[in-house]
Amino acid sequence: MKTNISLKDSLSLLPEAPGVYLMYSQENEIIYIGKAKNLKKRVKSYFTKNHDSPKLLIMVPQIARFEFIITDSEIEALILESHLIKKHKPKYNVLLKDDKKFPWFVITDDEYPRIIITRKVEDKNKNKKDKYFGPYTNSRAMYSTLELIKKLFPLKQCKTPRFKDRPCIY
Structure with missing residues (x-):
């Protein structure tokens, strides 16, 4: 309103x-x-x-x-x-004029899902099946959440597999 x-x-x-x-x-x-x-x-x-x-x-x-x-x-x-x-860009606001955006994390819809951190909301349109979580106004809270997710779910944490014949699932 x-x-x-x-x-x-x-x-x-x-x-x-x-x-x-x-x-x-x-x-x-x-x-x-x-x-x-x-x-x-x-x-x-x-x-x-x-x-x-x-x-x-x-x-x-x-x-x-x-x-x-x-x-x-x-x-x-x-x-x-x-x-x-x-x-x-009001003249009396100085702290938030930079272009820093709040972070999100994404769980990809790959065969072996991966977690990605992004500050670009536009990325949501690239793959509509990826799951976005955020925005986080406190980066520490986001990283704490990610650590918990990594402990509970075995998600891929590398960009490319170490070995061509098997996926990265550590």
Whole structure:
């Protein structure tokens, strides 16, 4: 659900839900994109607190209006925030402007399935029978999951077999 909000009138109408917010300048330019587990608390904090951060001291007076998008979870908000920052490149967002994407792991549909780690969601279209898991916002959690899978299931872990006449299944 995407909603336009007048800055003056509608701070009290913000939901206590996770989501992403987009801050706009007077020129209707997106100047900042953020995420929150509680949109009401987070967005209100920009206008009710004294800020020590030089970035906020400059940015907050430039905010003319904002929009928000409600998400089902904090993780969904994090992923959406990252996507929107890469798409719009707001001038006050610096940390997520790089093109680093969240990792996924893939269990291939080969005769002897293999696990592949990827950051390219486009790869999903190459082989629709491959199974994708993710995205993982925490790489350590993904690697822990992979270690458990490797212990439980004997999946191929090499790209090509060591011997031509038998598969790699270690």
